[in-house]
Amino acid sequence: MSPDHPPGLDLGRLRDLLDRERPGLAGGPLTGRLIEGGRSNLTYLVGDGTARWVVRRPPLGHVLATAHDMAREHRVISALHPTEVPVPRTLLLCEDEEVLGAPFYVMEFVEGTPYRTADQLAPLGAERTRDTVLNLVDTLVALHEVDPGAVGLGDFGRPEGFLERQLRRWAKQLDASRGRDLPGIDELHGALGRTLPPSPAPAVVHGDFRLDNVLIGADGEVRAVLDWEMSTLGDPLTDLGLLAMYSTPLGMPGSPVATTAEAPGHPSPAELAERYARRSGRDVGAVSWYTAFAWLKLAVILEGIHYRYTLGRTVGGGFDRIGELVPVFIEHGLTTLQEG
Template identity: 85%
Template sequence: MSPDHPPGLDPVRLRGLLDRERPGLVRGPLTGRLIEGGRSNLTYTVSDGASTWVVRRPPLGHVLATAHDMKREHRVISALHPTEVPVPRPVLLCEDEEVLGAPFYVMEFVEGTPYRTAEQLAPLGADRTRDAVLSLVDTLVGLHAVDPAEVGLADFGRPEGFLDRQLRRWGKQLDASRNRELAGVDELHATLGRRLPVSPAPAVVHGDFRLDNVLIGDGDRITAVLDWEMSTLGDPLTDLGLLVMYSIPLELPGSPISTTATAAGHPAPAELVERYAARSGRDVSAIAWYTAFAWFKLAVILEGIHYRYTLGQTVGGGFDRIGDLVPVFIEHGLTTLQEG
């Protein structure tokens, strides 16, 4: 396979479409490069030698269209681009599967670095790391301040009963991958159900908001929030709970789950919560529930990966250690609820 023609992307067909739909945009032959693979949506950079764009499409041979909804991703970044939320400028949505074999969208390329581990953050130093993470909180406040109706997203989700549906959904996911005893997981699920908080006014929820889903550019400012595939209208504190969870050091040597929480200068979870509360004006007194829910959700996701590993359905390294992490996440969830 030519490096100019990675699987799932045909630069000649793509250029033909762009020349028809956005005449004058592309000034030469396109080359493409896959920058993300795996079971999630595929991301490519394409360039004509002068300008660069990004293409997002579902995985090759995808089955669940709803889990890889290009129209939905394109819609949310199109709605948010005129706001202060940093997202790439959308260029084109193509639902014609004849072009690349699946629906896809094109957006402008944004300069910046995704930081996935504490080691990658180390060269920034403590002060710059702190500023980057605090700006992550400020960006989340900005996202949750957007009025969904004002940007055309009033029907982007079903916020009524959002937490109850989420809890039931992840409970079903757990049941689908049960093949061993997991101490405490049913207690965690049941306790979350008994203590379900009353949600604040709904907001646009990212669904996977963390440092490695944003790009950090010059001045350590966030240049783009990426990976909107789980976005919806719902309880904004679910985003905060997930961010808090990822900000708690796991201290598990050799863990296949990357975290930036141990980086020098990384603010403590309490500071992140206080900053969000001060800048958003929201009541965060139930943050322990949302953080425990994040631990539960990640435990379920990891158990699903472990289940597929036991069936021989995973490819790559590190999967043999995923199963050992699940009880740790369950314990963190239970402890968080007890302390909250």
């Protein structure tokens, strides 16, 4: 890939736009490269030899505009920047598709490491790993303490009936990718529907809050929360449940879905919930429901990937084992709900 012509990023047109909208921001010639790791929207690192910025745009050939709403991402990050939630400073939103072929935004570059696997965390040692993950919980508490109306996000979502809509949405997603029998998944969905907890006061929900969606500094502090494409107003405990799910060891060496839970020192889901409850003052008595719901969501997502794989519609390697993970996620969901 040429640094002068990364797919989906026309550096000449980007430079013209920056010179017009943010004169003096860029000095020397621009270079750019795709940042690996994103699963949906594309993220590029752009520099002029002195400063660096990040450009975020939808995937190439995107179809569903609502799933890749750059203006929405730009809005929530811009609104949260003055708060205690660490997010990059936004610099520019461009909704003119003539520039890069799709809407995009530019934000400041933040130094930090996204830890995606237990092996990446291991060199930190058990104590630093524990502190880092607990800092992640504290950042989640800070996010959920933000008053949506006070930062201009009062209309950012529809919190009434949030959990019911979420359950319907994921059932619909599952029906769209049913290519085989999945014992237990209808039982899990039904049990979640029957035991729906009352939601606390609505908050800004990240929607995919986990360690590899944040940048961690050398001191273990969260430098920036990234990937806001699923953010909305809703039940804050859905974020906690997802974090708890990702903090549960899968017990599958070589799993194609990487988690950090097996890293020495990584706090348990119960420890994360206790930290969240103590720092936020919220009742987390129903955290097992939210964690089981997270297992369901990931099972549906993985089954969708497996279904596309069976149809020959996936690109790259590592998809052949996704299907065997789905029953594991279903079983974890059922067990979590029963234990709760």
